Amino acid sequence: MKRVGIDLEQFLVDPYGSGIQRVLQQLAIHWPESMSDCLFVLPEDDQFLLLNRGQAINMLSIPFQSDAGDSGEIRNQVNSYLTSIDRTIVGQQELVSEMDSWLLPEVSYLPSVHQRFTFMREAVPVAMIGFDTLPMTEPRNYRFRPGTAAEVSEYFRLLATADAVACISEFARQSLFDVLRRDRGLVTTVAHPGGDHVLTTAADGLETSKASTSDGPVFLRVGTLESRKRPVELVQAFELLALKGCPASLVMIGRPSASDESINRAVADVEARGVGVTWIRDAGDVEIARLMEEADAFLSFGTEGYGIPVLEALRLGTPVLFGGIQPAAELMEGSGAVRVDDGGAETIADSLSEWVSFEALRSLRNGIDTRAIPTWANFAEAVVAIL
Numbered sequence: 001m002k003r004v005g006i007d008l009e010q011f012l013v014d015p016y017g018s019g020i021q022r023v024l025q026q027l028a029i030h031w032p033e034s035m036s037d038c039l040f041v042l043p044e045d046d047q048f049l050l051l052n053r054g055q056a057i058n059m060l061s062i063p064f065q066s067d068a069g070d071s072g073e074i075r076n077q078v079n080s081y082l083t084s085i086d087r088t089i090v091g092q093q094e095l096v097s098e099m100d101s102w103l104l105p106e107v108s109y110l111p112s113v114h115q116r117f118t119f120m121r122e123a124v125p126v127a128m129i130g131f132d133t134l135p136m137t138e139p140r141n142y143r144f145r146p147g148t149a150a151e152v153s154e155y156f157r158l159l160a161t162a163d164a165v166a167c168i169s170e171f172a173r174q175s176l177f178d179v180l181r182r183d184r185g186l187v188t189t190v191a192h193p194g195g196d197h198v199l200t201t202a203a204d205g206l207e208t209s210k211a212s213t214s215d216g217p218v219f220l221r222v223g224t225l226e227s228r229k230r231p232v233e234l235v236q237a238f239e240l241l242a243l244k245g246c247p248a249s250l251v252m253i254g255r256p257s258a259s260d261e262s263i264n265r266a267v268a269d270v271e272a273r274g275v276g277v278t279w280i281r282d283a284g285d286v287e288i289a290r291l292m293e294e295a296d297a298f299l300s301f302g303t304e305g306y307g308i309p310v311l312e313a314l315r316l317g318t319p320v321l322f323g324g325i326q327p328a329a330e331l332m333e334g335s336g337a338v339r340v341d342d343g344g345a346e347t348i349a350d351s352l353s354e355w356v357s358f359e360a361l362r363s364l365r366n367g368i369d370t371r372a373i374p375t376w377a378n379f380a381e382a383v384v385a386i387l
Contacts, residue, residue: 003037004387005099007116008056010108012042015078016071017063017285019308020106020131023168023193023379025060027105028053030380036387039098042082043112048095050088064285092119101387102126104158109151117158127386128159129191130167132305134179156180164386166191168306169327191382192331192374195311198289200370216247217361219352220295220318222288222309225257225264230302230324232263235270235277236345237352242275244349248356249276250299251291253283292316296361300326301342310337311373319364321355323348328374336368 011024031038031053040056042049051059062077090098102120104113104127120126134156159165160180164187167173173190176182219238225231231252238250257263271277283291289312292298298313300322307328310320314336322329323342333339340351355361 001037002100003039003098004101004103006038006040006103006105007113008040008042009113010106010110013110015063015074021063022308024105025064026194026197026376027380027383028056028060030376032381032384035384044089047089047091050090055085096123099124103387104128107131109148109155111151114154114158125163127164128162129383130159130165130172130176134175163187166383166386168193171325171327172305187386189382189386191379193306193308193379194376195308195315195373196375198312198315200315216249217296217356217358218249218251219297219299220251220291221299222253224254225267227260227263228303232266233345233348234299234301235267237348238277239270239275240345240349241352241356246353246356252277252279253288253291256281289316292318297321297355300329301348314368314373315370317365317368319361319368323351331374332372335372338364
């Protein structure tokens with residue numbers, strides 16, 4: 001049986017519970033062993049540590065545990081786990097001989113990852129997973145540290161030239177063709193990430209607001225504060241709704257922007273004005289799931305490469321209002337997700353005004369069809385198929 005080597009060095013350097021790392025975790029959990037064998041690879045000095053699926057699942061699940069803590073603490077837990085397991089160590093030549101193909105499953109600007117990818121492609125077919133937007137399409141979200149331009153450029157060169165790429169959405173695939181000028185003759189498929197890592201909640205028969213202690217509907221937004229995700233416009237829209245007397249509140253969950261401090265200041269300023277906006281800067285998996293389940297609606301605006309939180313919300317019985325480029329929400333349109341006008345704060349406020357009632361949201365919630373949500377098993381099979 002063919003064996004795939006999966007490079008996890010980027011995870012080792014920056015192990016926190018991002019959407020991409022959810023993809024890694026679920027890829028390991030749902031890897032179709034009937035199609036292919038796999039080994040997960042971590043560099044160790046000038047050799048390599050090989051993890052089997054079970055070991056990889058345990059390691060990749062650490063960031064999503066309720067007591068995981070911050071990235072430094074998670075890194076310590078990961079390193080502690082790696083020292084406790086049965087260890088298989090190989091050299092570079094043995095690594096090459098063990099593999100029939102090579103997969104880079106994360107975005108990585110590490111020169112060591114790029115060098116290994118280039119080395120492996122001389123011996124075996126190489127593949128990548130294509131994520132998110134690109135610096136060329138959303139430049140305000142990409143402010144790279146001085147001196148890193150070569151590494152960033154190399155990653156996107158590899159993405160444009162890899163033997164095969166599985167993109168998380170059609171939007172991501174078209175970006176590779178149109179922006180990176182990837183050869184359309186190369187294998188470039190779409191594999192939709194799943195939402196079934198979250199247990200379903202019955203959406204029918206809810207006669208009152210899920211957040212029944214509130215005077216008005218509670219809306220939830222989850223994600224880092226990047227300009228392409230419209231966090232400033234969204235909080236300003238809720239300030240406008242408050243000024244119009246609409247009894248609605250917004251809970252924002254997301255780490256501060258690392259690329260634009262003005263976004264953080266703008267969101268914090270609106271929160272301080274007491275207009276029904278709450279910003280939770282850091283929340284664990286369990287808390288996010290609880291808030292998703294309690295919210296009356298989930299919001300996703302701007303540009304997303306995919307949008308796993310949309311699927312998580314729907315699995316928990318919370319309907320979705322979205323605007324802009326939202327591949328996951330678009331898949332669920334008519335099954336619990338509805339598109340509204342996307343633009344500046346005033347446009348978003350106008351769009352949401354017709355949904356600021358428990359009755360309207362209850363009707364939308366009763367239309368949720370969790371059977372339409374993509375599954376991780378199908379995602380994993382689609383990734384393995386390109387190999």
